[in-house]
Amino acid sequence: MTTAADPLLSVEGLSVTMPTPSGPVELVHRTDIEIGEGEIVGLAGESGSGKTMTASAIMGILPPGARAGGRIMFEGRDLLSLSRAELDTVRGNRIAIVFQDPSAALHPLLTIGTQLTEHLIHHKGVTKKQANARAVELLDLVRIRDPHHAVKAFPHQFSGGMRQRAAIAIALACEPRLLIADEPTTALDVTVQAGILRLFDRLARETGVSMLFITHDLGVMNSIADRTYVFKDGTVVESGVTTTILNEPSHEYTKALIASRAQSLAEERVQQEARP
Amino acid sequence: MTANVLELEDIVVTHRRSGGPAVQAVRGVSLTVAPGQVVGLVGESGCGKSSLARVACGIHAPTSGAVRFEGAPLEPLRMRQRPAADRKLQMVFQNPYASLSPRRTIASQLLDGATEPIPREQRAAEVARLLELVGLDAAAGSRYPSQFSGGQRQRLAIARALAAKPSLVVADEPVTALDAFSSAQIVQLLQSLVRELGMGMLFISHDLSLVRAIADETAVMYAGEIVERGPSEQLWERPTHPYTKTLIAAIPEIGPVKKLPGLDEDVVEPAAAGVDAAATNGASA
Structure with missing residues (x-):
């Protein structure tokens, strides 16, 4: 806080x-x-x-x-x-950003490693060797398995979740605030x-x-x-x-948003069916 | 004789790919839907639910197994119009834009699926009846699909399906493209239609909460097989299969304290396919 x-x-x-x-x-x-x-x-x-x-x-x-x-x-x-x-x-x-669709955020023809290091070299002025070492660290930070191999992979070789992890690693490359x-x-x-x-x-x-x-x-x-x-x-x-807003919403719009969640609909249904 | 409107028996779907091994998307699934019943089929990307949905609608023939609609084998779709009897099986898809012709008024296309010709003087009344069923004004008939919101367009796609007086509707991710309010309304609409019209429904979704909200029975699909099935509420309260438990634990909930969903950060995501091969190629290049 x-x-x-x-x-x-x-x-x-x-x-x-x-x-x-x-x-x-x-x-x-x-x-x-x-x-x-x-x-x-x-x-x-x-x-x-x-x-x-x-x-x-x-x-x-x-x-x-x-x-x-x-x-x-x-x-x-x-x-x-x-x-x-x-x-x-x-x-x-x-300030860095991560979008909804990692396939659109990642360049399909560049390796994950290149996309991580170009960023570092541009903003931080580090050498290619330093950038490569940092790229492996970053992939490890976002828990991509076998980062030494993963830096050489292309986005299409990753699943959707792994692509989003790679996009997060790129966003974090320059240690944004x-x-x-x-x-x-x-x-x-x-x-x-x-x-x-x-x-x-x-x-x-x-x-x-x-x-x-x-x-x-x-x-x-x-x-x-x-x-x-x-x-x-x-x-x-x-x-x-x-937690306060979502458990005790005061605005009608917030209440309506919560009521329209699938989970709320399901609970409402259970209550309805419990009534004689 | 059978009481079930849809029977899938030991369905196997294999997709052949050029330059690769065949993929078995559905591995022996059996499923029934009774009149007035909503059966939910839930699973994540790649589990085979859409392949199964296409077989259930007769869009594709299964590699093996039997599909029976109202007791008779369902003929897969060909280029020609479907026999009238099979038109009592209707579908609602994720994208209502693709289910409606953009160049025809609503009134002119809503009755396309009707199983018997409707005399000209009764058409307006029938269009009004269908629009009323889905909660739209009769004036909507003179407008084009582009003049409606996403939620209204999905209502129109449902009305179009109802024109055939279906005994079964297969709904494949029907609210996934909609915002929360429209999605909630469509779920309630589908529920009341099933109750009013006594048809059966196969409701397919990636969202277990949504399936819990609408389905009487839920089947959980994983890697081409149904791993668990049962009354929706019982499955939600007392899941037995590990995958169902993982799925339920992963759903983010509103609660009194901030709480992360899932059991562990290191989800069992398969390592990227072909990464090792690419790395080797990259090193030798």
Whole structure:
């Protein structure tokens, strides 16, 4: 949990506007988010609620034409005011991201090792030999078996879960302070998802990296995030300690999200059938 | 005579691949669905559930084994229209966009699957009846699929299936592409339709919680075989097979404390296929 010290990341009054043929549309409205050192913070909500737009604004990867207003304070600087060159020293280095689909995030024609080391050589200026040694360490950190061989493998030789582990290793290569994970387990089987969630949890404890974890699955949220912001229609409708929000939701939207979970439907059915 | 609407007996499906050994996707599965019953088939990627679903619908013939629909052997689909009797077996797929023609109005395509011709003057009433069954307004008939949301399109795909007055619906991941609210509504809709119309349903999903919410009986599939089956609630409360236990333990839950799902971080994921070979090639190159 965070202390009274300055948060690692502080999003203040963020708005995101996209141009459309019928004029600009505001997709995120005056949103405030804080992430403390070593904290795992969740963004929950349905598709289109603005959670990915918020993460994209933090990462500086908004779609072309989109405009962000407000402030995103990170390590004492407003990310929204940085030049392209300044931003490039932050992205992939101080802040890294893991996406839903590791097949799209990994280059199909480069080995896992190359994709790990190009990153290190670019941002950290290490030698190729040092980078190679670090690549093996990183694959070991994310528990990919036989890392000396795995660095020479191509993405297609990995299963979906292993690809996501490799993508996480690449994101962690430069020892970022903040890791953004955008629906990182949504495309995975539930047994594989459990392993990846345990991996994220261990990485946060072992490396002290802070995380912004985006998911629509409230069960996943309950298992990983210390605090959660619930998004609806481009703004935060409820926020607080995850277990509190999910066990005693105060906003109608959060209640409705919980009630529509398959698990809630199943329990409701059991109760109905128990009645005479 | 048989009371079951669908009977799968000792189904084996083998996929032949060029340049590789044949893959046995389904290894001797038997399954029955009775009228008014929802049977859930749950399993993870690659367990063979979709291969089995295609056999159950008669899209593919099994490599061996028997498929009986309403007591008679089910003829696999060919290029021509299916015999009317077999059209009482209907399907609902994951992607409703692919089940509806984008260029025809809803009213003009909803009755395509009807087993007997419907006189022109009764068509509008029949379309309205089907739309009402799935909770849509009769005005929807004059619109095109693109004018509906994903959840509404899945309702339309269900209405299209109901036009044939089916005795069995095979639903393969019917809510996987939908958001939580639409998904919950479709599950409740399917449940009430089974109850109202007395048809049987084979509900296939990767999500055990979802299957628990809708199915009377649940079968758990792993590596081409059904490893455990039973009344859904009993299977959920007292699983006996280790794989079922792993599957249940892996489902993330909302609870009073933050708790990670699963039993161990080192899940039994098979080592990457061909990695060793590639590493050797890479080293010698």
